[in-house]
Amino acid sequence: MPQRPKRLTPSRGPLDLFGSEVRRYREMASLSLAQLADQIPFSASTIGEIERGESGCDRVFAEQCDRVLDTREALAHLHDGLFDGRSAAFPExxxxxxxxxxxxxxxxxxxxxxxxxxxxxxxxxxxxxxxxxxxxxxxxxxxxxxxxxxxxxxxxxxxxxxxxxxxxxxxxxxxxxxxxxxxxxxxxxxxxxxxxxxxxxxxxxxxxxxxxxxxxxxxxxxxxxxxxxxxxxxxxxxxxxxxxxxxxxxxxxxxxxxxxxxxxxxxxxxx
Incomplete structure (x- = not known):
């Protein structure tokens, strides 16, 4: 039986909020983690960690997801507002x-x-x-x-x-x-x-x-x-x-x- 996705609480912090939005757009596009990983230079496990709020990411990740998921740059814009470039520089x-x-x-x-x-x-x-x-x-x-x-x-x-x-x-x-x-x-x-x-x-x-x-x-x-x-x-x-x-x-x-x-x-x- 597939593992049930972790329930996110966006109000807990920027990582959970960003991860919840990545998951929402991915599911709206009807893509699995593996299917998204096939189209961007990030592994399914990395995408999963980001979606669960367990890991930060570079803005490049947001840009790649925007491209594949057709979000009209929503994730890159959210990344800028939440992290201001910090997530690539500091551990979670x-x-x-x-x-x-x-x-x-x-x-x-x-x-x-x-x-x-x-x-x-x-x-x-x-x-x-x-x-x-x-x-x-x-x-x-x-x-x-x-x-x-x-x-x-x-x-x-x-x-x-x-x-x-x-x-x-x-x-x-x-x-x-x-x-x-x-x-x-x-x-x-x-x-x-x-x-x-x-x-x-x-x-x-x-x-x-x-x-x-x-x-x-x-x-x-x-x-x-x-x-x-x-x-x-x-x-x-x-x-x-x-x-x-x-x-x-x-x-x-x-x-x-x-x-x-x-x-x-x-x-x-x-x-």
Whole structure:
């Protein structure tokens, strides 16, 4: 017996809404997943994931479906309105986070393994993202909030362990430029604090960030395997806020942290 299609709730979010419209137009055209896959450069399994709201897609997918399903560009138009190009740049579990970043008045970020995405150089990001240029561009586009004039950039408080500064990503030149990029970014609205090697701290449970939005509401993103997730529960966010405060007690003051970053850049990574 064929598996019953997953029931979609378009109001749950943009992926469900877009997927429901793809399914609606496909069924109006009396095409199965396999029949549609025969006419566009996407597999039936990929189309199914998109229809179920389990995966994002490039605008190209919408354009191809429009062509075959004779939608008069309805899906491409919907894709533009829902995703603004983001779905190709970010994984599903992260796709909504840039919107929260853009609204944030204050952000607290702790990243124990690599440099935070908002401060990565293009070369550093390209190594981490295996050369995926759409993903790299998406990450760099997020950084625009730190340089905007209106509204004011969010206040960013960033903490990282010293070992991140000593862990090679790419070439020595990539690391050298990246560390000086962090040090140069420090300003009254952006602080960076380093936890010295050897200092025990409660920050070994993974990366997370907390955004304080207008009206003093808060939302958080946590990194975990196999994928991160966005949290909006008050108790979860309060626990993360307390953990961030605890981690901060082990970090050097911002001025000393900048000095350490430049010292490691010149002593360890200078080409």
């Amino acid at each position: 579990h992260f796709a909504d986070w840039p919107d929260y970043e853009s609204q944030a008045e204050t952000m607290r970020a702790y990243e124990p393994l690599v440099i935070d995405g908002l401060l990565q150089t293009p070369s550093y990001a390209e190594v981490l993202l295996y050369g995926d240029q759409k993903a790299v561009q998406g990450r760099l586009t997020r950084q625009a909030i730190l340089a905007r004039d209106e509204p004011a950039p969010p206040r960013l408080i960033y903490i990282l362990p010293e070992r991140v500064l000593r862990s090679r990503v790419g070439t020595s030149e990539v690391m050298y430029d990246q560390l000086h990029r962090i040090a140069d970014a420090v300003s009254p609205r952006l602080s960076v604090q380093v936890i010295p090697d050897g200092a025990p701290h409660p920050g070994n449970l993974g990366a997370f960030r907390i955004a304080t939005l207008p009206g003093n509401s808060r939302i958080a993103y946590t990194s975990s395997e196999p994928q991160g997730k966005i949290l909006d529960g008050a108790s979860d966010i309060e626990r993360l806020h307390e953990r961030f405060a605890d981690i901060a007690t082990y970090a050097l003051p911002a001025e000393l942290s900048v000095g350490l970053i430049r010292e490691i850049a010149d002593e360890v990574w200078k080409p």
